[in-house]
Amino acid sequence: MTVQMAETAETDRAGASTGWSAGWSAAVQRPGANFGENWSETGFDRQSVRQVVRLTGGGTSARVRLSNRYGDAPLAVAAASVALASEGAAVRPGTVRELTFGGAATVRVAAGGEVWSDPVELRTAPSGRVAVTLYFARPTGPVTFHAQAWTDSYRAAGDRTREAGGESFGESTRSWYVLSDVEVAGAGAGAEAVVAFGDSITDGFGSTPNADRRYPDALAARLTAAGWPLAVVNAGIGGNLLLNDSLWFGEAALARFERDVLDRPGVRAVIVHLGLNDIGFSEVDLPTYKPDAPVSVEELTAGHRELVRRARARGVRVIGGTITPFKGSEYHNARAEAKRSALNAWIRGAGEYDSVAxxxxxxxxxxDPEVLAAAFDSGDRKHPNDAGFRVMAGAVDLAAL
Structure with missing residues (x-):
């Protein structure tokens, strides 16, 4: 039996009132080949995809959300499971839980739609890792995905949703597909969450793959060490712009703010780090990415003000992150630096944000404060390395959350 799910982007938010908490999330994007090898454009056919994600909080039950937001046809999922992750594509024996959707083992996700699985009993720990396996029995066509996962996802022929071993998963990429959320409930689940909202620096570009060393991961570790069960959700998209949509780099931050931040369960605070790409793409001769016209500081501050206004209207605290140095990168010139300096002066001094990181x-x-310190540079003069991401997490005032 297949359940026809007709949801649109207006999804089930019952989680906010029934004890569900954010465990893990990825902001979804249109299919594309812009970030190297991935399977989003070709999709899947008689194949299983196993995706490993790190939870920010634990619990005794779990559910997942599958997204077909950018699909132009219904997406049929023939089987799905969740389990505690082990090494590589392997999962811990005895922890595999079949996922159902409205009681059925299969689900059809409408074009533009998203669906939640039914809850399953699964005891997870804060910072624990789970593996979600999806089987597609028929050609899917292009699929909704998240490009820069910095974590391996695995593919194998046939239905591998009940398989604990990872030997058959011989192919991998570093993107996430169809899976957009894992939520947890029960003992150990944090009731509230902070969302890190931004571009590739929030997304973790330059961090060590498969090590969960992005700055939101480091912030989650700080909160755990402080004994504060506050979930940390990463809503970064590589290349994302505050003001403009991009086929490659996602909808504008202003357009996705409600969906990726404010509509998540228990959101208490959001950390905003946006504007570097708006400045860089519009000031430097990169025609593939260039907006129609250069972006002004006034437009950027207006965009930040709008994010603050919307967050405050929902009772969410807003922390502004200053734009990080990028002198020496392909984005940099004197005009771009002047805009970064002016925007940072506004973030620090305008009093719009509740706090500044x-x-x-x-x-x-x-x-030279215009240059990313060598000890924190991943190598491209723009993106921090693991040490830089730890320093970023340390710049967030926990009391402001």
Whole structure:
């Protein structure tokens, strides 16, 4: 039996009132080949995809959300499971739980739609990892995905949803597909969440793959060490712009703010780090990415003000992150630097944000604050490395959350 699910982007938010908490999330994107090898454009046919994600909080039950937001046809999922992850594509024997949807083992997700699985009993720990396996028995066509996962996802022929071993999963990429959320409930689940909202720096570009060393991961570790069961959700998209949509880099942050931040269960605070791509793409000759016209500081501050206004209207605290140094990268010139400086001065001094995380100050070189310090540079003069992401997490005032 297949259940026809006709949801649109207006999804089930019952979780906010029935004890569900954010466990893991990824902001979804249109299919595309912009970030190297991935399977989003070709999709899947008689294949299973196993995806490993790190939970920010634990619990005694779990459910997942599958997204066909950017699909132009219904997406048929023939089988699905969740389990505690082991090494690589393997999962812990005895922990595999079949996922159902309205009581059925299969589900058909409408074009533009999203569906939640039924809850399953699964005891998870904070910072624990789970593996979600999806089987597609028929050609899917292009699928909704998240490009820059910095974590391996695995593919194998046939239905592998009940398989504990990972030997058959011989192919991998570093993107997530169809899976957009894992929520947890029960003992150990944090009732509230903070969302890190931004571009590739929030997404973790430059961090060590399969190590969960993005700055939101480091922030979650700080909160756990402090004994605060506050979930941390990563809503970054590589290349994302505050003001403009992009086929490659997602909908504008202003357009996706409600869906990726405010509509999540128990959101208490959001950390905003956006504007670097708006400045870089519009000031430097990169025609593939270039907006129609250069973006002004006034437009950027207006966009930030709008995010603050919407968050406050929902009772969510808003922390502004200053734009990190990028001198020496392909984005940089004198005009771009002047805009970064002016935007950072506004973030620090305008009093619009409830608090400021001064990422620029902690990452800048002592010799030249326009330059990313060598100790924190992943190698491209723009994206921090693991040490830089830890420093970013340390710049967030926990009391402001």
């Amino acid at each position: 001064d990422f620029a100050a902690v990452l800048g070189s002592p010799d």
